Amino acid sequence: MTRTDKETLLAVEGLGIAFGGLKAVNDVSFEVKPGEVVSIIGPNGAGKTTLFNMISGVYRPGSGRVRLGGEDVTGMAPHLLARRGMSRTFQNLQIFQSITVLENAVTGYHLSERGPILADLLSLPSSRRRARAAETGARDLLARVGLERAAEREAGNLSYGSLKRLEIARALALDPKVLLLDEPAAGCNAVETEEIDHLIAEVAASGVAILLVEHDMKMVMRISNHIVVLDHGERIAEGDPAMVSRDPAVIAAYLGADAEGIHADG
Amino acid sequence: MRITPKLATLLVLAALVAITPFFFPSGYYYRVGALIFVNGIAVTGIVILTGYAGQISLGHAGFAGIGGYACALAPVHLGLHPALAVVLGAAVSALLAYLVGRPILRLKGYYLGVATLGFGILVSMVLNNERDLTRGPDGIDVPELGLRALLKDQGLNLTNGEFWYFFCGICLILGAWIALNLHDSPAGRALRALHGSEVAARTVGIDVARMKLSAFVISAVYASVSGSLLALQNKFITPDVAGFMHSIEMVTMAVLGGVGSVLGAILGAGILTLLPQVLTVFAEYEQMVLGLVMVLVMIFLREGLLPSILRRLRGRGE
Ligand SMILES: Nc1ncnc2c1ncn2[C@@H]1O[C@H](COP(=O)(O)OP(=O)(O)OP(=O)(O)O)[C@@H](O)[C@H]1O
Ligand SMILES: [Mg+2]
Numbered sequence: 001m002t003r004t005d006k007e008t009l010l011a012v013e014g015l016g017i018a019f020g021g022l023k024a025v026n027d028v029s030f031e032v033k034p035g036e037v038v039s040i041i042g043p044n045g046a047g048k049t050t051l052f053n054m055i056s057g058v059y060r061p062g063s064g065r066v067r068l069g070g071e072d073v074t075g076m077a078p079h080l081l082a083r084r085g086m087s088r089t090f091q092n093l094q095i096f097q098s099i100t101v102l103e104n105a106v107t108g109y110h111l112s113e114r115g116p117i118l119a120d121l122l123s124l125p126s127s128r129r130r131a132r133a134a135e136t137g138a139r140d141l142l143a144r145v146g147l148e149r150a151a152e153r154e155a156g157n158l159s160y161g162s163l164k165r166l167e168i169a170r171a172l173a174l175d176p177k178v179l180l181l182d183e184p185a186a187g188c189n190a191v192e193t194e195e196i197d198h199l200i201a202e203v204a205a206s207g208v209a210i211l212l213v214e215h216d217m218k219m220v221m222r223i224s225n226h227i228v229v230l231d232h233g234e235r236i237a238e239g240d241p242a243m244v245s246r247d248p249a250v251i252a253a254y255l256g257a258d259a260e261g262i263h264a265d266g
Numbered sequence: 267m268r269i270t271p272k273l274a275t276l277l278v279l280a281a282l283v284a285i286t287p288f289f290f291p292s293g294y295y296y297r298v299g300a301l302i303f304v305n306g307i308a309v310t311g312i313v314i315l316t317g318y319a320g321q322i323s324l325g326h327a328g329f330a331g332i333g334g335y336a337c338a339l340a341p342v343h344l345g346l347h348p349a350l351a352v353v354l355g356a357a358v359s360a361l362l363a364y365l366v367g368r369p370i371l372r373l374k375g376y377y378l379g380v381a382t383l384g385f386g387i388l389v390s391m392v393l394n395n396e397r398d399l400t401r402g403p404d405g406i407d408v409p410e411l412g413l414r415a416l417l418k419d420q421g422l423n424l425t426n427g428e429f430w431y432f433f434c435g436i437c438l439i440l441g442a443w444i445a446l447n448l449h450d451s452p453a454g455r456a457l458r459a460l461h462g463s464e465v466a467a468r469t470v471g472i473d474v475a476r477m478k479l480s481a482f483v484i485s486a487v488y489a490s491v492s493g494s495l496l497a498l499q500n501k502f503i504t505p506d507v508a509g510f511m512h513s514i515e516m517v518t519m520a521v522l523g524g525v526g527s528v529l530g531a532i533l534g535a536g537i538l539t540l541l542p543q544v545l546t547v548f549a550e551y552e553q554m555v556l557g558l559v560m561v562l563v564m565i566f567l568r569e570g571l572l573p574s575i576l577r578r579l580r581g582r583g584e
Contacts, residue, residue: 022449082471094469096462098526099455107459111471113452117480120451121444127451134452174470 006033008067009209010178015054015064016233024050026233027064030226032178032209037200039212039220041244042230043253048213049091051230052180055211056088057081068178083111085177089184089215097156102135103263104155104166105142106174109134134173141169146195161188168199176210185216198224221245229253272446275529279442283435287428291348296427298543303434304495305535307441309520309530311488314445316517317525318454319481320461321371322379325386326516329359329390329486330493331393331508335400337497338408348411356487363486364479371478378482386513392504405504406472408497430499437495441488442528448484449528489516511553518556522563524570533572 010032017025025047040048053059055066057078066074066116068084075263087108093161096104096249106113113134119127150158153166157183168184181200185193197219204210214220220227220241227244229237231253237244244250269277286299292567308330315321336355338347346354362385370381393400400406414429424432448454460467460474468474497503506512515538523534542549566573 049361058469058471078465078468079471079473082469088469090466094463094466096459096466098462099458103455103458107467107472108471110452110456110459114456115452117453117484120453121448121484123447123451127447131450131452131455169464170470 006035007070009034009069011065011067012051012055013065013067015051015061015066016055017059017062019051023214023233025054027101028228028230028233028235029064030235031213031226033206034177034207034209036225037204037210037212037223038226038228039214039224040230041214041217041220042236045232046230047233048230049182050233052088052182052211052213056086079265082174085174086180087171087174087176087178088180089101089164089171089182091182091186093160093163093167095155095163095166096153097154099155100151101147101153101155101158101166102138102142102151103124105138105173106131106134108141108170109137111174124206136218138169141172142166144172145169145199158260161192164188165192165196168196176208178211179203180211182213183215184212185214185219193219202210272443272450275446276439276443278529279532283432283439284359286432286519287535289340293425293427296425296431298540300427300430300434300499301496302536302539303431303438304492304499305519305539306438306518306532307434307495308489308492308516309523309531309535310438310441310445310522311485311492312516313525313528314448314457314488315481315485316520317527317531318449318457318461319478321478321482322376322517323382323482323485323513324379324510324517325382325384325389325513326489326491327508327510327512328382328389329363329489330496330512331389331505332359332362333490333493334408334497334507335393335406335421335493336490336505337494338406341409348409348498349413352491352498353496356490359486359490360483363483367479367482371482372475378478382513386508386510390505390508390510393508400505403505405502407500408503410501413499434495434499437491438532441491445528453477453480509565512560513555513570514556518560521570522559524573527571527573530570530572535569537571 008031013029015025015028016023038259042048050059054061057076060075065072068086073081073084085107093135096107113130115127126168129140139148139151142151145168147162147165147169150162158166164184164187171179193216200210201223202203214251224241227239228235229244229250236249236253237247270516290296308326312326315323316458328556333355336358337348340351340354343346348383366381366385370377393420394403414424414426417424460472464474493507496507520531520539522537524530524533542552563570
């Protein structure tokens with residue numbers, strides 16, 4: 001797969017952060033264009049989630065820049081990034097446990113369903129209309145990730161794999177331009193993984209720029225246009241799947257089982 | 267028409283308000299009922315702040331004090347009709363909640379609890395010490411609302427007890443309706459979402475600080491109106507209305523009945539308002555009982571009475 005020649009949507013430039021003395025991420029740069037899947041891989045503790053947290057505004061970067069559609073958005077609050085078209089999922093599930101599956105998905109429509117709070121307090125027709133539109137959208141999205149039958153259940157009661165898909169549905173509800181997925185297939189069985197795989201490809205095909213962190217190498221090799229390899233917070237390799245899987249530094253960083261995974265599909 | 271949880275709650279409340287007077291042993295119980303409704307209004311505000319948004323206030327009685335003293339002072343000093351004094355008290359409470367909450371709710375963590383604790387103490391001190399204005403700890407007279415006389419002219423003749431019972435009951439149903447509207451609305455959903463996970467709420471675009479501030483301001487208005495109704499029906503108010511114990515009472519009532527449920531919290535208000543009337547010893551040991559209730563609820567009924575009971579019933583039904 002080759003990279004498109006479209007305008008860069010998300011640009012990460014020399015991004016870094018340290019916790020105490022530990023440089024969790026150091027001087028990492030890459031770009032993502034519309035319709036591309038760019039994957040970040042690396043061993044446990046390499047700094048992938050920390051990188052996501054900086055890009056999505058959860059952490060303020062210690063150094064470097066993040067640009068979204070050309071605009072410098074470094075350190076911008078997550079809810080403002082959401083308004084600019086960024087959306088993400090979490091490795092350690094961040095589900096609204098005590099509300100229903102449907103309501104979880106509906107929260108993804110917050111930006112389109114919110115309105116004057118007075119209208120909400122008095123349940124004016126405008127407020128009900130906004131809520132209904134969001135609910136219709138959310139039901140469609142739940143069907144898309146195979147959760148339509150769980151809509152009325154309390155989210156906390158769902159299996160891990162279902163919650164992973166619920167997070168994806170909620171992230172898609174924002175109709176994002178850039179979607180960050182942190183290990184979307186972790187804890188999912190083979191069938192679920194393949195469904196998520198198809199879903200990501202479908203979303204990318206609709207023009208969304210996707211940044212993916214995933215340990216399932218088969219999936220990464222199959223759907224990525226471009227791969228960035230991190231180890232100890234540093235970018236140790238970058239390129240298309242074939243290039244990366246042949247890279248001696250990558251094989252050394254992974255060793256063992258995962259390295260075989262890379263060979264198998266590279 | 268489908269019976270939604272919202273409609274069910276409102277029907278239950280309306281039935282309770284309308285039917286219980288038939289069982290009153292004496293006229294005195296109209297007064298107890300009215301007190302329950304007044305506390306129920308304050309506690310409904312706590313449901314919005316704590317049950318929906320997950321924020322804790324330890325000084326909500328401060329807003330009740332502002333609402334109460336607005337009814338005592340505004341008619342005398344500003345020449346306002348007592349009904350407009352209720353509105354003025356609510357507006358002042360909302361403004362103060364905004365000013366206190368705005369800087370605090372940007373911070374993560376339990377700062378709101380500490381800040382509201384200070385706020386409540388401050389209001390209480392002002393009411394006790396500014397004798398020239400408030401007459402201090404002995405309390406101050408509050409003018410007649412005048413609505414009962416108006417109804418009498420229309421041919422509806424109610425005793426004072428009956429009037430305040432039904433008037434506060436209607437106000438409580440109105441307050442519950444608003445809180446239930448909020449629950450299922452986009453804003454209410456955002457509040458309950460940030461309660462579950464702030465980081466996820468922010469990434470779906472929810473302005474967490476602003477939503478918490480809205481909940482705090484709305485709940486302050488509930489407490490203020492509750493304080494106003496208390497002052498107007500007693501035609502008298504003392505600084506106790508703004509005291510720390512009253513703040514703790516509000517939270518305990520809500521937690522006992524179920525802080526996530528409007529009906530549950532009102533049930534909690536009913537139980538803890540009724541107890542001292544039935545058991546006179548309770549009054550002596552009120553602080554101890556409140557403390558004990560809190561500890562026991564947290565250990566055995568984390569969600570509160572009503573949600574726990576409903577869950578058990580539903581579990582048996584399946
Ligand atoms: N808030 C924090 N405070 C201190 N250290 C942190 C914090 N967040 C991450 N770290 C550290 O930064 C390093 C990178 O962690 P990170 O979670 O980004 O790794 P990862 O690549 O996502 O790993 P995994 O594959 O296990 O998810 C780790 O050493 C971790 O302990
Ligand atoms: Mg991680």
